Amino acid sequence: MNTVIVEKGEIGVIKLNRPDKLNAINMEMVYDMVNAFNELKASKAVIITGNGKAFSAGADVKEMMEMSIEQVTREGHMPLWDTMRGFRKPIIAALNGVTAGGGLELAMACDMIIAAESARLGQPEINLGIIPGAGGTQRLTRTVGKYRSMEIVLTGKLITAWEAYRMGLVTKVVPDEALMQESMRLAREISQRSGFAVEMGKEAVNKALDTLLQQGLDFERRNFYVTLLSEDGKEGMRAFIEKRKPNWKT
Ligand code: CO8
Structure with missing residues (x-):
């Protein structure tokens, strides 16, 4: 190049x-x-x-x-x-x-x-x-x-x-x-954060510039549910409860 x-x-x-x-x-x-x-x-x-x-x-x-x-x-x-x-x-x-x-x-x-x-x-x-x-x-x-x-x-x-x-x-x-x-x-x-959660967060923040508030909130909720059910989401919450560092998969 x-x-x-x-x-x-x-x-x-x-x-x-x-x-x-x-x-x-x-x-x-x-x-x-x-x-x-x-x-x-x-x-x-x-x-x-x-x-x-x-x-x-x-x-x-x-x-x-x-x-x-x-x-x-x-x-x-x-x-x-x-x-x-x-x-x-x-x-x-x-x-x-x-x-x-x-x-x-x-x-x-x-x-x-x-x-x-x-x-x-x-x-x-x-x-x-x-x-x-x-x-x-x-x-x-x-x-x-x-x-x-x-x-x-x-x-x-x-x-x-x-x-x-x-x-x-x-x-x-x-x-x-x-x-x-x-x-x-x-x-x-x-x-150092979960790669998947970072992607979901980026996508949701960018939506704020593209949509009206209610559409943006709906989109954010969708991505939130997705992270909540993701492997990294479960691991992050489990690690918090077990007082240890999370071991991210993505
Ligand atoms: N395009 C082509 N050449 C440029 C540009 C430019 N935008 N800017 C600087 N250069 C060149 C100069 O021609 C010069 O080349 P050369 O030595 O061969 O004469 C060299 O770079 C150094 O530039 P200067 O001597 O002018 O440097 P200064 O430090 O004196 O000045 C400035 C810096 C003030 C930034 C000045 O260079 C300037 O005004 N540049 C033009 C800035 C400008 O008007 N930008 C907007 C361009 S239009 C645009 O971006 C539309 C975007 C549309 C969407 C697409 C996005 C990808």
Whole structure:
């Protein structure tokens, strides 16, 4: 793969690797990321980060400009979003620098976002005379609310990692040098839980963004019953009662 570096293991790592272009996402990178996620299906969690001084400055403007409307519609970035949507394990975005446009949309498609203190986040598409196209108006608004989202989308200005934290847009802000260590620590902490329960929990939390409250509550209850009857569920409760560490099967 030319545009991403993949590290396999219990915690998989995908590093966007077009540092001289601030990891702008071109079609090659879209397919490399799809392949990378497919290669990491056996990992317990995946961290996605950027090589160099950016997480990603968004879609590759040069390439995007040259694509016809038919090409964008037929061959666009959907394979990436579809793959991420279907990925059952938690994905942590580790933002190491500029995270803009499609780069922020990529981060928001992940399950947790850890930002280095120097990271800058935003949806600058408006400065190109376009608007976000992969969640930058929808996921962002559901996360930070209408009024802050409007300012970000309509001014295109980048905000600091701490501003993003105060809006609830990132899970945690860490010193630059601790970014990968902290992301790894979080991934490892999650990897020690029941794999099946983690998948069920991820699925249920994500449903909250897709549904009205009652549908979400019904979905959560379904997943709760499933975990309650699962082998790991029985083992976890038995271990608690027997005052010992659980021995997870998944
Ligand atoms: N596309 C292509 N090349 C880029 C991009 C980009 N998005 N961003 C930076 N680069 C290139 C620059 O052209 C430059 O290349 P070169 O050295 O060959 O001229 C190199 O990366 C370094 O960039 P800068 O010199 O500009 O670096 P600065 O540190 O001075 O500035 C900025 C950093 C402010 C981030 C600046 O690079 C910038 O404004 N970039 C564009 C950001 C942007 O507008 N992003 C939105 C793009 S549109 C989009 O993402 C729509 C998403 C639709 C959904 C699909 C998602 C996958």
